Amino acid sequence: MLQEPTEFEDSMSSESRLFGAIEAGGTKFVCAIGDESGTIHEELRFPTADPASTLAQACAFLKDRGGDPLRAIGAACFGPVILDRRSPHYGFIGKTPKIGWNNVDIAGLLSREFSCPIGFDTDVNAAALAEQGWGAGRDIDNLVYLTVGTGIGGGVIVGGLPVHGLMHPEIGHVYPRRHPLDVNFAGICPFHGDCLEGLASGPAIVARAGSDLAHLDPAHVQWELQADYLGQLCAQLVLTVSPQRIIIGGGVMSQDRLFPLVRQRMQHWLAGYVDRPEILGADRYLVPPALGAQSGVLGALKLAVSAARGA
Amino acid sequence: MLQEPTEFEDSMSSESRLFGAIEAGGTKFVCAIGDESGTIHEELRFPTADPASTLAQACAFLKDRGGDPLRAIGAACFGPVILDRRSPHYGFIGKTPKIGWNNVDIAGLLSREFSCPIGFDTDVNAAALAEQGWGAGRDIDNLVYLTVGTGIGGGVIVGGLPVHGLMHPEIGHVYPRRHPLDVNFAGICPFHGDCLEGLASGPAIVARAGSDLAHLDPAHVQWELQADYLGQLCAQLVLTVSPQRIIIGGGVMSQDRLFPLVRQRMQHWLAGYVDRPEILGADRYLVPPALGAQSGVLGALKLAVSAARGA
Numbered sequence: 001m002l003q004e005p006t007e008f009e010d011s012m013s014s015e016s017r018l019f020g021a022i023e024a025g026g027t028k029f030v031c032a033i034g035d036e037s038g039t040i041h042e043e044l045r046f047p048t049a050d051p052a053s054t055l056a057q058a059c060a061f062l063k064d065r066g067g068d069p070l071r072a073i074g075a076a077c078f079g080p081v082i083l084d085r086r087s088p089h090y091g092f093i094g095k096t097p098k099i100g101w102n103n104v105d106i107a108g109l110l111s112r113e114f115s116c117p118i119g120f121d122t123d124v125n126a127a128a129l130a131e132q133g134w135g136a137g138r139d140i141d142n143l144v145y146l147t148v149g150t151g152i153g154g155g156v157i158v159g160g161l162p163v164h165g166l167m168h169p170e171i172g173h174v175y176p177r178r179h180p181l182d183v184n185f186a187g188i189c190p191f192h193g194d195c196l197e198g199l200a201s202g203p204a205i206v207a208r209a210g211s212d213l214a215h216l217d218p219a220h221v222q223w224e225l226q227a228d229y230l231g232q233l234c235a236q237l238v239l240t241v242s243p244q245r246i247i248i249g250g251g252v253m254s255q256d257r258l259f260p261l262v263r264q265r266m267q268h269w270l271a272g273y274v275d276r277p278e279i280l281g282a283d284r285y286l287v288p289p290a291l292g293a294q295s296g297v298l299g300a301l302k303l304a305v306s307a308a309r310g311a
Numbered sequence: 312m313l314q315e316p317t318e319f320e321d322s323m324s325s326e327s328r329l330f331g332a333i334e335a336g337g338t339k340f341v342c343a344i345g346d347e348s349g350t351i352h353e354e355l356r357f358p359t360a361d362p363a364s365t366l367a368q369a370c371a372f373l374k375d376r377g378g379d380p381l382r383a384i385g386a387a388c389f390g391p392v393i394l395d396r397r398s399p400h401y402g403f404i405g406k407t408p409k410i411g412w413n414n415v416d417i418a419g420l421l422s423r424e425f426s427c428p429i430g431f432d433t434d435v436n437a438a439a440l441a442e443q444g445w446g447a448g449r450d451i452d453n454l455v456y457l458t459v460g461t462g463i464g465g466g467v468i469v470g471g472l473p474v475h476g477l478m479h480p481e482i483g484h485v486y487p488r489r490h491p492l493d494v495n496f497a498g499i500c501p502f503h504g505d506c507l508e509g510l511a512s513g514p515a516i517v518a519r520a521g522s523d524l525a526h527l528d529p530a531h532v533q534w535e536l537q538a539d540y541l542g543q544l545c546a547q548l549v550l551t552v553s554p555q556r557i558i559i560g561g562g563v564m565s566q567d568r569l570f571p572l573v574r575q576r577m578q579h580w581l582a583g584y585v586d587r588p589e590i591l592g593a594d595r596y597l598v599p600p601a602l603g604a605q606s607g608v609l610g611a612l613k614l615a616v617s618a619a620r621g622a
Binding site: 095141142156158159161163164165166167168169170171173174175177178191192232235236237238239240241242243244269271272273274275276278279 | 452474475476479484485486488548550590
């Protein structure tokens with residue numbers, strides 16, 4: 001969706017048409033200028049360093065607009081983050097293992113630097129909103145977006161809005177049942193050992209099998225384990241938040257052949273209890289993202305659009 | 312909350328002040344007339360028989376109002392139910408093992424018999440709404456209501472509204488990890504064997520331990536198993552829907568000493584990952600219902616009040 005603005009669009013530019021987007025990731029920042037249609041006009045990517053210099057670089061990019069103020073800015077941030085608007089720490093990053101980033105006030109900094117409304121949410125809630133608005137979840141009010149890569153995370157949309165509550169979903173840390181062919185691996189999550197992230201994230205696969213999925217024979221047991229753990233997660237989600245669709249992205253899921261395997265295992269664990277046609281013919285239920293690597297920054301753009309509307 | 316109307320209240324009665332409520336349970340129906348404050352003026356309980364005679368009895372009670380029409384009626388129904396308003400089967404009971412009740416059109420029947428708005432939801436979503444409005448979840452927008460008795464069910468409120476989505480939550484059928492002291496019991500769920508309902512419902516306890524909790528010594532291993540399975544469930548819910556409070560009712564939970572044990576096990580499974588004070592001092596986080604056995608019929612009343620407001 002990265003496009004050069006056309007001459008027509010350029011002539012239409014006005015202060016009320018452009019939004020700022022910041023995807024604040026643990027390893028890289030993606031900053032962009034975009035519009036309400038989900039079109040990105042400019043984009044800048046750079047590695048995440050210390051908070052002061054990283055955030056200064058993001059602000060400098062967003063300010064360099066030739067005098068056009070932005071209508072709103074959205075920040076989609078690695079977690080945990082504080083989303084309770086009644087908290088004095090609203091808009092902060094919470095207790096993170098990422099050195100230097102504990103208790104950094106992201107939304108507050110943006111509010112001080114810019115006079116426009118600021119949207120703020122987790123990277124995965126934002127990606128879920130982007131997929132709902134412009135991607136694989138169009139016209140669906142209840143969906144889950146999962147990413148399976150360096151870690152495992154999930155955003156949840158219920159009734160069209162991202163789930164916050166006490167904090168926000170941390171789906172990667174639920175405990176699947178151990179597969180009978182996976183009894184010796186302890187898992188790699190520093191908090192939980194063998195929670196889902198500890199068993200089925202990219203680094204967990206490498207720790208157990210000595211290689212990532214792309215380099216493992218399709219007959220290797222790792223494929224079966226991976227499909228089973230993710231299928232269990234999807235079944236749990238169906239029973240808990242009843243999404244109308246589950247979108248799974250992230251580096252591990254770039255192995256397309258995982259999808260039919262995960263669908264099978266989801267159905268195995270549901271055991272016919274949820275006999276909806278959407279589940280039984282799950283090809284359209286459990287799908288890859290449509291926005292790919294852009295889902296994060298487009299999620300930030302979506303947060304900006306929502307913030308401009310006062311949501 | 313069952314009260315005789317005072318003379319003053321009685322003289323205030325008008326067609327716009329009273330609501331009808333039907334708690335449609337698998338073993339009994341509770342029908343009531345109540346008002347917006349959660350006060351029940353009249354109540355009738357009777358065993359659930361075949362759909363035609365049972366629903367006729369419910370309608371007769373609600374019609375016997377001396378000519379005062381009801382402002383709205385709410386039906387809180389055992390599941391599964393169809394909540395998708397775009398479905399031709401909206402308001403129906405789905406595929407239930409309860410003989411004769413498959414595909415019964417509850418909301419449609421009420422719409423034909425009464426001219427007022429009809430609210431319809433699962434019994435547990437309704438109980439969650441009642442606890443939120445008048446009970447242990449006052450002023451909280453995100454909560455889970457669990458009932459642990461003959462079965463295990465859960466209602467989920469996100470952003471003030473009950474979760475529907477593809478269907479509705481069926482929390483009783485998630486799979487906890489098996490406790491190391493519980494390896495031989497196969498579980499009793501006809502669909503899943505050893506899902507949560509199969510391991511930790513009232514009948515599961517009796518099947519495993521030969522007695523209900525009330526008759527087991529506090530040192531009996533069953534207490535530990537029960538606390539562990541429910542603690543796992545609560546941890547999973549924290550990580551998935553991030554409730555601000557979890558309310559647990561039902562016959563099994565009438566054993567008060569379960570609460571501190573379940574809180575401990577929830578914290579064990581979260582392993583410090585969610586370091587919110589609400590979780591760490593969980594006495595006010597994981598609580599019994601305030602409405603007790605009335606939560607179902609008050610839930611139906613709440614559905615009626617919402618329906619009158621067009622929600």
